[in-house]
Amino acid sequence: MPKQRITKETVVQAAFEIARNSGMEQVMVKTIAQKIGCSVQPIYSYCNNMDGLRQDVTERVNAFVQNYISAGIDKNDVFASTGKSYIRLAKEEPNLFKIFILHNRSNITSLDELYQSETHPEMAELISKKLNITVSQAKKLHLNMLIYTIGIGTILSVASPGISPDEIYEQQETAYKAFLSHAIENKE
Secondary structure: OOOOOOOHHHHHHHHHHHHHHHOHHHOOHHHHHHHHOOOOHHHHHHOOOHHHHHHHHHHHHHHHHHHHHHHOOOOOOHHHHHHHHHHHHHHHOHHHHHHHHHOOOOOOOOHHHHHHHHOOOOHHHHHHHHHOOOHHHHHHHHHHHHHHHHHHHHHHHHOOOOOOHHHHHHHHHHHHHHHHHHHHHOOO
16 A cells, blocks of 8 residues: 655644544644544654644634635625624534634734724725714724624534524624614714
8 A cells, every 4th residue: 555645734634624623622743643544753744833733723714714704695784694604603613613713813902903803994884884874883883793793602602502593693683783773872
């Protein structure tokens, strides 16, 4: 039988699959080697350290999440459908959701910086036009919904056996109405 060629891509893909199925804490050289069906030596040859490999996995998770969310967006209601997509992700891919949400975000010192790093630059303008509110009000609404959706999605991703997505969507809608009302009341 010819020797299997182990590549960095093979290692990262195996690590991603382990993280997806069991969580990032299970991404270890031994588990990767078992998944690939090789000794630990080829793994070590591609990974100077586990932090670098975990960063590669996190990048793959981020790409997966971006594709997942994009696929779930309704162009007629981008704002609401994006929030619902994150909730579906938390339900369907809880380990990837946790990795995506809990990865380190460097150089964030304010909620505004978090908002700028986590959102599409044109989203506030889109929300502003759709809801007939100012861009400033739209940013506040969007930031509040971002924080709320991350929080409720995190709860959903760790609740066992699980909370109904419909119950979560209803709660998300209630929060949306409250945040919208607050944004409208507090004009600048």
